[in-house]
Amino acid sequence: MDTNKLVWDLTINGDYYVFVGWQSIRGIGGFNTGGGLTMDASFGEAAAWIAEVVQDNLAGYEFVQWPSHGSHLLVPRLRSAEAVWIDPHGDATICPVGTLCDHADR
Template sequence: MPIWDPDDAEQLTWRFKVVGDVVEFYDTPGAQPDAPQAWVEAVVATARDLRCLRYGRDVDPDRLMWELSIGRTYAVTIGWHGTAGISGFGLCQGLSMNISFAEAAVWVADTAQTELAGYDFVQWPSRGRHLLRPRQVDDAAVWIDAHNDRVVSLIGDLCCHVSS
């Protein structure tokens, strides 16, 4: 389910995989500017965190084909193509392409968490019976243990804090 609309000449779309921490761009239609760095970094951080504290269906973040699209209102649509039994999605909440990394990371992490739980029965990230929640605290994007309102990790560094 690609989110790129070939009939919308004003839409910019970037398709990419995140393998480890490396972004591999694919099939970017036409000559386009670089993707907004804060949004790409938010996807990389979320993909890195998808490697740990996940229960349910297997999700290999290296196989997900992400899409980032900006339309004529400069709002960002984010999504991925389904793979290995994981459903695809594309979602826009009207957030600007110019927001900070922290704002983008919280939204990308929350969107991925909701999509995985809603359609693929994946609890992520979970420490036992409680899902961690992405939040912005000051200028940082963090995972919060909603049970006790404690910061567990920065978004993107979750796997470093698995045992804590």
């Protein structure tokens, strides 16, 4: 299944609520979810929120290689105003959200 052509949506409605998702394409179902984030969020808060929303919606798909350490999925969290990936087994910070490929050796 070719997932390279997915069309992602980031939408802000008239009440300044933020939604993230993708459009259904080539037999892959779409999703769109909002809430828990407003236009007043910092960059770190927004990055952690989007990473968590996407993970919650995609982690069960067989074509998604989600970041993990052993059998534990990494979880996005906000630490010192920065969105980071955390290993929940030991609460260790792995790397900032968006830099997993640079830290693959961890």
